[in-house]
Amino acid sequence: MPSDSSQSPPSPDRRWLIALAWVWVGVPLAYGLYELVRKATQLFTG
Amino acid sequence: MSPPVAPVGWSRWLVPPAALSVHLSIGQAYAWSVFKPPLESALGLSGTQSALPFQLGIVMLGLSAAFGGTLVERNGPRWAMTVALVCFSSGFLLSALGASLEQYWLIVLGYGFVGGIGLGIGYISPVSTLIKWFPDRPGMATGIAIMGFGGGALIASPWSAQMLESFGSDSSGIALAFLVHGLSYAVFMLLGVLLVRVPRERQQTASGPGLSTGPQVSANQAIRTPQFWFLWIVLCMNVTAGIGILEKAAPMITDFFADTSTPVSVTAAAGFVALLSAANMAGRIGWSSTSDLIGRKNIYRLYLGVGALMYTLLALFGDSSKPLFVLCALVILSFYGGGFATIPAYLKDLFGTYQVGAIHGRLLTAWSTAGVLGPLIVNWIADRQEAAGRHGASLYGLSFVIMIGLLVVGFVANELVRPVADRHHVPAPREAAHAERQQSESA
Known part of the structure; x- marks a missing residue:
């Protein structure tokens, strides 16, 4: 099977960068949601 | 500065987290109230005075989004995120200086004026880019970012409160808290600046961005179309209806059940407010993503039509059942969030991706108007009813009827939205470039 020289070179694997970026924004958001849930449960217990 | 390709x-x-890093930061604005009591006691301010930085910030948000939109389109998202980072962070740093010198005007100038520019430019900075990267799911993409604006307050509110508890609530403690906020947000937003990219013009894959297709309308031309103003009414009415609940949520649920066998405590009312925030956030991502499946016009029919129905249920049976009251309020708040998050995709459907960020910026003046209108209606009517000797649920009956009316107006405006006439379209890419050049030369 002939190689296709017109194809662009394989792009670098950026999965780690995607994971890091989502963790960067996900951790503070999870903290905010945790605090929110803690407060929201007061509607049923308060 | 040329946009980063x-x-x-x-x-x-990689683009949604870039957008989220900005929106989660600038969403802090809605947690300003945490700073109000310490500022009032440390600097001897009244409640009205301590609200000034926030109010000026929101005014600047509207103005900079409306007038800076074209610049954002021209210079790209990295430029816009850099401006947002610099303005938002330096606003905090100026406020830190103001608090340490006990010069309140510096806090108003810093947080309100300089920071407010960061809010407006930051808010619209990723919209156009996200829509270009996700032409197949624009509602979901902008929903993620705009959900971040709601999430920003959830993070900042407990975080700022803990910081003030640690540093102290005197002027030096407040100054240190402002300083930490400014530096932390600068680092956090840097992710957005570094990661954001605009798609390559010719990049076209099965799941990736495609070329701009369909009608393309410039921002200056868009505001001359009836479609823009119908959407302006739609957004304004939807936001007003949501704010109607949000503004007085805690006293409202307390008043509704004050004369019943199950009155609502202050703690439970705070829990209700938190639950509304969750509905607001969930609506931003949930309903906006749903709009990709059922269409933008249909989702606004839901927001405005079912929203009016929910207000009707509240007005008729709200005080007879707590679960019904909570459910209706949650649905209304989810529609409020959904309305914010879906509007960029609606604009893209009508005006194309050409200058959708700038058009979105101009449409946000509807938000500013609703921000005044909603609280004004509910507070004014509640005060009048109270003065007339009424109490409980009857304080809000008339407000709810007005909200139903406003939602019906919004519903009709949505029905009147039609595709934009050909004469408003930018003719072709080459002409568009020419038109843009002329526009920038004349600016």
Whole structure:
């Protein structure tokens, strides 16, 4: 099977960068949601 | 500054976290109230005075989004995120200086004026880019970012409160808290600046961004179309209806059940407010993503039509059942969030991706108007009813009827939205470039 020289070179694997970026924004958001849930449960217990 | 073009193979899933890093930061604005009591006691301010930085910030948000939109389109998202980072962070740093010198005007100038520019430019900075990366799911993409604006307050509110508890609530403690906020947000937003990329013009894959297709309308031309103003009414009415609940949520649920066998405590009312915030956030991502499946016009029929129905249920049976009251309020708040998050995709459907960020910026003046209108209606009517000797649920009956009316007006405006006439379209890419050049030369 002939190689296709017109194809662009394989792009670098950026999965780690995607994971890091989502963790960067996900951790503070999870903290905010945790605090929110803690407060929201007061509607049923308060 | 030329927009940063994505290299081959750049994943579009790097763009939503870039957008979120900005929106989660600037969403802090809605947690300003945490600073109010310490500022009042440390600097001897009244409640009205301590609200000034926030109010000026929101005014600047509207103005900079409306007038800076074209610049954002021209210079790209990295430029816009850099401006947002610099303005938002330096606003905090100026406020830190103001608090340490006990010069309140510096806090108003810093947080309100300089920071407010960061809010407006930051808010619209990723919209156009996200829509270009996710032409197949624009509602979901902008929903993620705009959900971040709601999430920003959830993070900042407990975080700022803990910081003030640690540093102290005197002027030096407040100054240190402002300083930490400014530096932390600068680092956090840097992710957005570094990661954001615009898609390559010719990049076209099964799941990636495609070329701009369909009608393209410039921002200056868009505001001359009836479609823009119908959407302006739609957004304004939807936001007003949501604010109607949000503004007085805690006293409202307390008043509704004050004369019943199950009155609502202050703690439970705070829990209700938190639950509304959750509905607001969930609506931003949930309903906006749903709009990709059922269409933008249909989702606004739901927001405005079912919203009016929910207000009707509240007005008729709200005080007879707590679960019904909570459910209706949650649905209304989810529609409020959904309305914010879906509007960029609606604009893209009508005006194309050409200058959608700038058009969105101009449409946000509807938000500013609703921000005044909603609280004004509910507070004014509640005060009048109270003065007339009424109490409980009857304080809000008339407000709810007005909200139903406003939602019906919004519903009709949505029904009147039609595709934009050909004469408003930018003719072709080459002409568009020419038109843009002329526009920038004349600016």
